[in-house]
Amino acid sequence: MADFFDINLLKAILRMATPLIFAAMGGLICERSGVMNIGLEGMMLTGAFVAVLGTYYLHNPWWGLLCALISGALVGLIHAFWSIGLRSDQIVTGTAINLLAAGITIFLCQRLWQQSGRSPQVETLPNVTSGVNVLVPIAFLLVPVVWYFLRTTKPGLRLMASGESPQAAESVGIAVDKLRYVAVMTSGMFAAAGGAYLSIGSLSLFTRDMTAGRGFIALAAVIFGNWMPIGTLGACLLFAGSQALQVQAQIKGIGISTDLLLALPYLLTLIALAGFVRNSRPPAGLGQHPTTH
Amino acid sequence: MVVQPEPQAPLAVEMAGIVKRFPGVVANDGIDLSVRRGEIHALLGENGAGKSTLMNILMGLYPPDSGEIRIDGVPARFHSPRDAVNAGLGMVHQHFMLISRFTVTENVILGNEGASFTLDRRAAERTVGETAERYGLRVDPKALIDELPVGMQQRVEILRVLYQQSRTLILDEPTALLTPQEVEDLYDILLQLKEAGHTVIFITHKLREVAAISDRVTVIRRGKTVGTRETRETTAEELAELMVGRDVRLHVDRPPSQPGDAVLQVFDLHLRGKGNRDVLDGLSLGVRRGEIVGVAGVEGNGQTELVECIAGLQKPDSGTIMIQGTETTGWNPIELREVGLSYIPEDRHHRGLVLPFSLTENMLLGNSTFAPFSSGGRIDYARTREIAAKEMAEFDVRAPGPETPAGSLSGGNQQKFIIARELFREPDVILAIQPTRGLDVGAIEFVHGQLVEERDKGRGVMLISFDLDEIFDLADRILIIYQGRIVGDFPSGKITRAECGLLMGGKTIEQEGEPIRV
Numbered sequence: 001m002a003d004f005f006d007i008n009l010l011k012a013i014l015r016m017a018t019p020l021i022f023a024a025m026g027g028l029i030c031e032r033s034g035v036m037n038i039g040l041e042g043m044m045l046t047g048a049f050v051a052v053l054g055t056y057y058l059h060n061p062w063w064g065l066l067c068a069l070i071s072g073a074l075v076g077l078i079h080a081f082w083s084i085g086l087r088s089d090q091i092v093t094g095t096a097i098n099l100l101a102a103g104i105t106i107f108l109c110q111r112l113w114q115q116s117g118r119s120p121q122v123e124t125l126p127n128v129t130s131g132v133n134v135l136v137p138i139a140f141l142l143v144p145v146v147w148y149f150l151r152t153t154k155p156g157l158r159l160m161a162s163g164e165s166p167q168a169a170e171s172v173g174i175a176v177d178k179l180r181y182v183a184v185m186t187s188g189m190f191a192a193a194g195g196a197y198l199s200i201g202s203l204s205l206f207t208r209d210m211t212a213g214r215g216f217i218a219l220a221a222v223i224f225g226n227w228m229p230i231g232t233l234g235a236c237l238l239f240a241g242s243q244a245l246q247v248q249a250q251i252k253g254i255g256i257s258t259d260l261l262l263a264l265p266y267l268l269t270l271i272a273l274a275g276f277v278r279n280s281r282p283p284a285g286l287g288q289h290p291t292t293h
Numbered sequence: 294m295v296v297q298p299e300p301q302a303p304l305a306v307e308m309a310g311i312v313k314r315f316p317g318v319v320a321n322d323g324i325d326l327s328v329r330r331g332e333i334h335a336l337l338g339e340n341g342a343g344k345s346t347l348m349n350i351l352m353g354l355y356p357p358d359s360g361e362i363r364i365d366g367v368p369a370r371f372h373s374p375r376d377a378v379n380a381g382l383g384m385v386h387q388h389f390m391l392i393s394r395f396t397v398t399e400n401v402i403l404g405n406e407g408a409s410f411t412l413d414r415r416a417a418e419r420t421v422g423e424t425a426e427r428y429g430l431r432v433d434p435k436a437l438i439d440e441l442p443v444g445m446q447q448r449v450e451i452l453r454v455l456y457q458q459s460r461t462l463i464l465d466e467p468t469a470l471l472t473p474q475e476v477e478d479l480y481d482i483l484l485q486l487k488e489a490g491h492t493v494i495f496i497t498h499k500l501r502e503v504a505a506i507s508d509r510v511t512v513i514r515r516g517k518t519v520g521t522r523e524t525r526e527t528t529a530e531e532l533a534e535l536m537v538g539r540d541v542r543l544h545v546d547r548p549p550s551q552p553g554d555a556v557l558q559v560f561d562l563h564l565r566g567k568g569n570r571d572v573l574d575g576l577s578l579g580v581r582r583g584e585i586v587g588v589a590g591v592e593g594n595g596q597t598e599l600v601e602c603i604a605g606l607q608k609p610d611s612g613t614i615m616i617q618g619t620e621t622t623g624w625n626p627i628e629l630r631e632v633g634l635s636y637i638p639e640d641r642h643h644r645g646l647v648l649p650f651s652l653t654e655n656m657l658l659g660n661s662t663f664a665p666f667s668s669g670g671r672i673d674y675a676r677t678r679e680i681a682a683k684e685m686a687e688f689d690v691r692a693p694g695p696e697t698p699a700g701s702l703s704g705g706n707q708q709k710f711i712i713a714r715e716l717f718r719e720p721d722v723i724l725a726i727q728p729t730r731g732l733d734v735g736a737i738e739f740v741h742g743q744l745v746e747e748r749d750k751g752r753g754v755m756l757i758s759f760d761l762d763e764i765f766d767l768a769d770r771i772l773i774i775y776q777g778r779i780v781g782d783f784p785s786g787k788i789t790r791a792e793c794g795l796l797m798g799g800k801t802i803e804q805e806g807e808p809i810r811v
Contacts, residue, residue: 152411152412152414153410153411153412154406154407154409154410154411154412155410157399157402157403157406157412158403158404158406160392160395161392161395161403164392164393164394164395165390165391165392165393167390168390168391168392168403169392169403169404171374171386171390172374172390172403172404172405173373173374173375173404174403174404281394284392284393284394
């Protein structure tokens with residue numbers, strides 16, 4: 001049994017956790033500002049695609065990453081414009097973003113590369129050590145940064161105030177809508193970084209629907225982690241752990257049905273969402289708008 | 294020692310000829326207000342008289358159409374609340390603008406965190422603590438708002454205004470949500486602020502508060518100033534007349550009651566609430582035909598649960614409830630209505646009305662299964678509309694028509710409508726809990742008059758109120774509730790306010806040598 005829990009399993013957990021952490025930190029910033037973001041999945045997928053696109057044309061994965069971040073911010077801007085500017089339903093807007101991203105990436109693969117549902121191979125971002133991409137430590141560093149931002153900075157306090165009570169925040173002169181635009185765009189950037197990790201970090205190409213529900217799992221991690229950075233990190237590690245275990249179990253040939261193992265991360269997500277999160281308390285102003293005079 | 298401001302003290306706030314029109318209404322129609330530095334100035338008026346609009350103009354939330362504002366004699370023009378705050382004004386809102394998951398300090402500093410990018414929580418907590426101590430506010434800077442009672446939350450709002458260095462405080466209906474004890478504490482705080490040289494503008498529609506705390510009072514009615522008086526030199530009657538524009542009966546005239554058979558009886562009711570606390574602990578009471586039984590008590594002693602058990606909204610753990618001799622324990626609300634129970638709920642927005650629905654649709658609540666509202670399972674909307682319109686006329690519900698959404702009516706008109714609906718089916722028992730909360734003098738007069746009229750028609754009325762004035766004005770019999778039990782039962786006139794207050798606080802009183810227990 002000792003060789004089951006080896007260094008490779010640890011590395012696998014880190015690898016699996018990375019895209020979740022990026023997307024979850026994005027989701028956390030967005031929801032703490034009071035905007036629901038069910039479009040994380042689409043933002044990740046966009047990031048994954050644009051990272052490859054940028055790398056393909058600019059011949060440098062770092063430029064590809066930058067392109068992905070910009071694309072994430074732009075998708076965030078779409079979500080922000082509809083859900084904050086136009087006050088439309090945030091669930092509907094998020095769902096639209098997911099559908100749009102799924103469709104447009106497949107369409108562009110076909111148009112640009114005449115390949116159905118995949119891109120050509122591109123260069124990847126470097127590894128810091130074997131099997132660990134440079135984005136892995138960056139993801140883990142992001143957690144304390146987000147924590148520090150929320151806990152100790154002025155904009156962090158104002159962001160949380162906007163999420164708890166947009167009316168109260170506005171009454172003390174905080175520009176709630178502006179703050180939320182920035183939060184949603186940041187969330188798009190983070191999610192896109194998670195997507196870029198999948199396409200130009202761990203793989204070297206884009207394939208259709210390659211995020212495979214990780215955006216939703218990240219959202220579940222935010223809820224499971226009670227909208228706190230450290231708790232969310234823990235939830236991401238839990239989900240990643242179950243995925244890594246499943247892979248490890250297949251490699252080592254443990255006698256559990258593969259199908260069951262494959263379903264494990266999603267089952268955990270369901271359980272997390274369905275009420276094992278009794279103590280979890282969303283920001284009180286989630287989905288609300290400040291009153292306008 | 295209370296400092297009286299000099300009669301010729303300089304003016305802290307002057308508003309002259311303020312006019313503000315909104316589409317379809319003139320909210321302020323030439324209001325004048327002069328507030329001396331260092332005084333507590335009451336701004337008295339009925340709901341909808343234009344008090345809040347005036348203060349929102351003063352706080353820079355919207356500009357006046359015409360008129361002039363001077364602060365300390367200097368003409369001022371505010372474009373945002375920030376400008377008003379910078380000029381030394383601060384507002385304590387009626388509905389607190391607090392974030393419940395934040396600490397006291399976080400709430401106080403929000404929006405005024407200082408120039409630095411990062412927060413120094415420790416320093417902020419110290420400053421907030423010192424400010425609280427200086428004015429006797431006794432709030433823990435590290436406490437979460439969630440964990441504080443309403444009175445404390447209000448102090449946090451006051452603290453925030455003081456933290457902004459405001460010298461003039463505007464309090465919008467500050468007692469609306471407070472218990473009597475918290476109101477006393479608030480008065481103390483306001484007097485301390487006055488002694489420290491602050492100016493206070495106190496918005497209210499309650500005459501008692503004007504008398505209790507203010508130095509001067511300005512009365513406004515329908516957007517116009519109708520007079521300013523020295524509080525010492527005026528009377529409640531004069532102020533009421535100024536405010537309403539006609540003679541008002543401040544006290545209800547009612548002949549002695551002629552009680553008949555018991556219509557509502559409650560025996561030994563027990564209910565366990567959250568945290569295994571006995572919310573109702575063996576409560577018994579009775580209401581007879583032709584009497585108003587007032588249940589006095591401090592909020593949270595089981596009143597809400599008692600009413601909800603009787604009205605079928607909660608099931609008691611044990612005990613018996615009987616209406617007109619029929620046991621109704623555990624019946625559902627519709628069954629209870631069939632045996633003649635009516636319920637005027639505590640929270641008209643939450644329980645009494647569906648706000649986005651029209652008055653016609655609201656008329657159907659609780660009535661939809663009865664003739665003439667429906668027959669054979671089909672609702673007769675045309676008939677319902679007719680009834681709604683007729684009841685609105687009879688109960689003086691001011692609204693454009695029965696198709697108006699309930700949410701667009703003023704609180705007084707909403708309450709009149711609920712009462713119209715609840716009385717329509719000529720009930721035998723009427724449960725009224727806080728029926729005049731948040732209403733202005735005119736509407737209170739109407740509601741009280743209706744309850745007495747129902748009594749005289751031989752109905753049993755159970756009135757639960759946290760307002761002792763209301764109990765003493767209306768009740769033929771006064772019961773005192775404390776920790777889920779009735780701890781006193783007196784015919785009106787046989788107990789004083791002070792004795793009642795003692796019982797409400799859990800003390801016993803000696804009367805004719807015998808401690809009173811039920």
